[in-house]
Amino acid sequence: MSKVNLLGLSRESLEAFFAEQGEKAFRATQVMKWIHHRGVTDFAAMTDLSKSLRERLEAVAEVRLPTVEFDQASADGTRKWVFRLDSGNSVETVYIPEEKRATLCVSSQVGCSLTCRFCSTARQGFNRNLRAEEIVAQVFLANRLLEHEVVPGRKITNVVFMGMGEPLLNFDAVVEAARVLVDDLAYGLSKRRVTISTAGVVPAIDRLAEAVDVSLAVSLHAPNNAVRDELVPLNRKYPLEVLMPALDRFSPRSSIETITYEYVMLEGVNDSDDHARELADLLRDRPVKVNLIPFNPFPGSGYACSSNNRMHAFGRILLANGLCTTIRKTRGEDISAACGQLVGEVEDRSRREQRLQRMNIGA
Numbered sequence: 001m002s003k004v005n006l007l008g009l010s011r012e013s014l015e016a017f018f019a020e021q022g023e024k025a026f027r028a029t030q031v032m033k034w035i036h037h038r039g040v041t042d043f044a045a046m047t048d049l050s051k052s053l054r055e056r057l058e059a060v061a062e063v064r065l066p067t068v069e070f071d072q073a074s075a076d077g078t079r080k081w082v083f084r085l086d087s088g089n090s091v092e093t094v095y096i097p098e099e100k101r102a103t104l105c106v107s108s109q110v111g112c113s114l115t116c117r118f119c120s121t122a123r124q125g126f127n128r129n130l131r132a133e134e135i136v137a138q139v140f141l142a143n144r145l146l147e148h149e150v151v152p153g154r155k156i157t158n159v160v161f162m163g164m165g166e167p168l169l170n171f172d173a174v175v176e177a178a179r180v181l182v183d184d185l186a187y188g189l190s191k192r193r194v195t196i197s198t199a200g201v202v203p204a205i206d207r208l209a210e211a212v213d214v215s216l217a218v219s220l221h222a223p224n225n226a227v228r229d230e231l232v233p234l235n236r237k238y239p240l241e242v243l244m245p246a247l248d249r250f251s252p253r254s255s256i257e258t259i260t261y262e263y264v265m266l267e268g269v270n271d272s273d274d275h276a277r278e279l280a281d282l283l284r285d286r287p288v289k290v291n292l293i294p295f296n297p298f299p300g301s302g303y304a305c306s307s308n309n310r311m312h313a314f315g316r317i318l319l320a321n322g323l324c325t326t327i328r329k330t331r332g333e334d335i336s337a338a339c340g341q342l343v344g345e346v347e348d349r350s351r352r353e354q355r356l357q358r359m360n361i362g363a
């Protein structure tokens with residue numbers, strides 16, 4: 001019988017696990033603190049548990065972590081880790097230090113089943129969803145690596161689900177992991193500091209606010225269906241007239257009002273003054289923050305980044321229309337850790353690269 005990995009269990013799930021073992025709910029409190037506050041993975045070291053319980057846990061449970069396969073630092077302090085999950089699969093996690101924040105960008109799937117045209121993860125195809133423990137492990141390991149190797153005493157303060165994968169297509173595991181991240185017995189991150197990003201999986205947006213109270217970001221990237229159909233093919237299934245009402249329904253149900261709209265700046269594709277005005281019309285009267293993201297080219301992408309002047313002109317139109325707008329600083333470009341550059345190692349079950357090459361649009 002395979003052992004239960006306790007790393008990814010929320011408080012409720014861990015209490016249910018201990019109830020099955022005939023133990024009281026407070027055991028969950030003790031074990032969560034050992035694992036997430038103290039970084040202890042060995043039951044034998046959990047000294048406030050009885051010896052017999054520790055032995056029983058050894059038999060039925062474990063706290064197992066992926067291995068660190070690769071660790072690379074950027075000149076700007078950004079750090080990229082590749083975590084090996086199993087044979088054929090690894091995912092990338094990126095640490096972005098700022099003056100007052102330590103942000104971790106986590107992956108939620110091995111590869112991605114979506115096919116956003118400007119994203120290098122999409123070229124890797126898709127293998128499988130990450131389990132909750134594999135998502136939480138990225139934060140656990142980052143804290144451990146930061147404490148012992150990078151910046152003594154530094155802990156992750158913000159987590160964004162913007163690495164490899166579409167988080168809302170791995171709904172249950174992502175929600176369970178997010179519950180661990182916001183729990184005071186684990187990482188105690190406020191709901192404003194945990195952001196789940198989606199390309200627009202409408203049915204899951206409707207379920208998210210009920211499942212866990214965290215922030216939402218949307219990979220919008222276009223002001224109309226014609227451009228978005230091209231850049232984010234999921235739009236053909238959930239076009240803007242379906243997506244926007246779902247986002248409007250999300251805000252009042254969650255305690256977080258502002259939704260972040262991510263908009264990658266692609267030269268000649270979505271960056272004209274007309275596009276900016278159309279975007280302002282689309283988002284008018286909504287509580288939004290717009291994040292303009294400089295495109296990070298990768299081989300064969302077929303796109304170029306908008307010029308600095310163009311990005312600022314675009315941003316000025318949004319600001320003039322009352323939209324809170326920022327231009328994201330590109331971080332970790334020299335180690336391919338920037339937005340849309342994460343690839344990991346994916347044993348592609350979707351054979352996407354071969355299909356793209358047959359269609360002559362591959363890398």
Ligand code: SF4
Pocket residue numbers: 112113114115116119120121122163164165166199219
């Ligand atoms: S941008 Fe996100 S959702 Fe789209 S293909 Fe890349 S990883 Fe998947």
